[in-house]
Amino acid sequence: MTTLTSPHDLLAAIPFLIGYHPSNSLVLVALNTDSVDKDAVGMAMRVDLPVDLSCESYDLLASHFTRERADGALLVAYTPAESAAGETVLINASAALMRAGIEIRESLLVQSNRFRSLLCIDSACCPPEGSPVPEIDSSRIAAEHVIAGHPMPFATVGELIHSISALPSAAHESWMSEVNQFIIASDAKELNHMQRDGATAVIDLAGEYHVGRGAEDRELVARVIGRMSDIQVRDFALGSHSLESADSYWRMWRDLLVIAPNGFVAPIASVFAALAYERGEGALAQRALDRALADNPQYSLAVLLRRVFTVGWPAKSFTKMRAELHPKVVATIFG
Structure with a gap:
C-alpha cells in the first residue's frame, strides 16, 4: 500500500x-x-x-x-x-x-x-x-x-503482545540444557571458531526456512539460539538478510523468539525488533524490545534500538547502517 x-x-x-x-x-x-x-x-x-x-x-x-x-x-x-x-x-x-x-x-x-x-x-x-x-x-x-x-492486524495490543510471548516449551529443562551447550563465553579458548559456527548456523537455519522446513532441526535451532549469546554472532545475524530473504528471516526470528529460554531472549528479540522496524511494524518492534529488556534490562542493543525507534529514526536509514556494518562483522568472524 x-x-x-x-x-x-x-x-x-x-x-x-x-x-x-x-x-x-x-x-x-x-x-x-x-x-x-x-x-x-x-x-x-x-x-x-x-x-x-x-x-x-x-x-x-x-x-x-x-x-x-x-x-x-x-x-x-x-x-x-x-x-x-x-x-x-x-x-x-x-x-x-x-x-x-x-x-x-x-x-x-x-x-x-x-x-x-x-x-x-x-x-x-x-x-x-x-x-x-x-x-x-x-x-x-x-x-x-x-x-x-x-x-x-491483531484485534488489540494484548493480542499483538501475546503473539511474541514465550511458549511453555521455552522453559522446559531439557530444552534449556540443549541451548546451554552452545553458549559462547567471552573468554572461550576457541572463540573465533565458535563465532564462525554460530554465523554458519544462522545461515543454515534461514535456508531451512527458505525451503519450507522451518525449525524441524532441533539441534540447529538450539545452536543458533545459544550462539546468539555472542555479540559478533548477533551482529552478523542483524545484517544477514537481504530484501529477497527478509520474509524467511522474519519467520525464523519470530519462531525463535517464542521458544528462546530465559537468558537467551534479549539478542533474539533485539534482532527481531530491528527487522520488524524495517518492515514498518513499529508497534511489534517496541513490544519485542519489551521482551528483550525484560530478559536483560542492560542489553546494549535493545537500549540503543529503543532510543532509535522512539525518536522516529527513518527505517531506511537504519537499513543503510545495518548494510554498512555487516561486511565488517563478516571480516571479523571469517577473516
Missing part, C-alpha cells in the same frame, strides 16, 4: 500500519507528496490519547514528521464514547504540525465505531453524528496487504 485516497482507506490502513486495531489513541500518519507515488505513506505514529500535553509536547510529535521530511499528515483520534478530549487533541496536534509546515490532509474522530471528519463541513457526506467505520476485511487496503503476504 502506497496511497490513501479516502477516509475509508485511512481507517482500514491504520491497523495494518501499527499492527493492531487501536483504541484510546492518537494516530499520526506522514505523507510525502513529492515522492514517486504522490501522497506516499511514510511513518505512522501511535500514542496513548494525550489529555494534558503542553504545546512543546505536541511540537515534539511534529518534529518526527520534519525528520521524516513529510509535507502532509493524516490524523485519527480514537476515543471512548464518553470522552470529549478527541477534538481538542486533534486541534492541538494539527496546530503543531502546521507550525512545522506540515499540511493536514485529514483529521478524523472515531467514537463508538463511527467516525467524522473535523475538516469536512458538508453535512451530506459528513453528517454530524458521523458515519459507520467500514469493515476492514472487505477493504482495498486489506486486499493489497493479503496479496503482499502480510497478516491481518
Whole structure:
C-alpha cells in the first residue's frame, strides 16, 4: 500500500500500519507528496490519547514528521464514547504540525465505531453524528496487504503482545540444557571458531526456512539460539538478510523468539525488533524490545534500538547502517 485516497482507506490502513486495531489513541500518519507515488505513506505514529500535553509536547510529535521530511499528515483520534478530549487533541496536534509546515490532509474522530471528519463541513457526506467505520476485511487496503503476504492486524495490543510471548516449551529443562551447550563465553579458548559456527548456523537455519522446513532441526535451532549469546554472532545475524530473504528471516526470528529460554531472549528479540522496524511494524518492534529488556534490562542493543525507534529514526536509514556494518562483522568472524 502506497496511497490513501479516502477516509475509508485511512481507517482500514491504520491497523495494518501499527499492527493492531487501536483504541484510546492518537494516530499520526506522514505523507510525502513529492515522492514517486504522490501522497506516499511514510511513518505512522501511535500514542496513548494525550489529555494534558503542553504545546512543546505536541511540537515534539511534529518534529518526527520534519525528520521524516513529510509535507502532509493524516490524523485519527480514537476515543471512548464518553470522552470529549478527541477534538481538542486533534486541534492541538494539527496546530503543531502546521507550525512545522506540515499540511493536514485529514483529521478524523472515531467514537463508538463511527467516525467524522473535523475538516469536512458538508453535512451530506459528513453528517454530524458521523458515519459507520467500514469493515476492514472487505477493504482495498486489506486486499493489497493479503496479496503482499502480510497478516491481518491483531484485534488489540494484548493480542499483538501475546503473539511474541514465550511458549511453555521455552522453559522446559531439557530444552534449556540443549541451548546451554552452545553458549559462547567471552573468554572461550576457541572463540573465533565458535563465532564462525554460530554465523554458519544462522545461515543454515534461514535456508531451512527458505525451503519450507522451518525449525524441524532441533539441534540447529538450539545452536543458533545459544550462539546468539555472542555479540559478533548477533551482529552478523542483524545484517544477514537481504530484501529477497527478509520474509524467511522474519519467520525464523519470530519462531525463535517464542521458544528462546530465559537468558537467551534479549539478542533474539533485539534482532527481531530491528527487522520488524524495517518492515514498518513499529508497534511489534517496541513490544519485542519489551521482551528483550525484560530478559536483560542492560542489553546494549535493545537500549540503543529503543532510543532509535522512539525518536522516529527513518527505517531506511537504519537499513543503510545495518548494510554498512555487516561486511565488517563478516571480516571479523571469517577473516
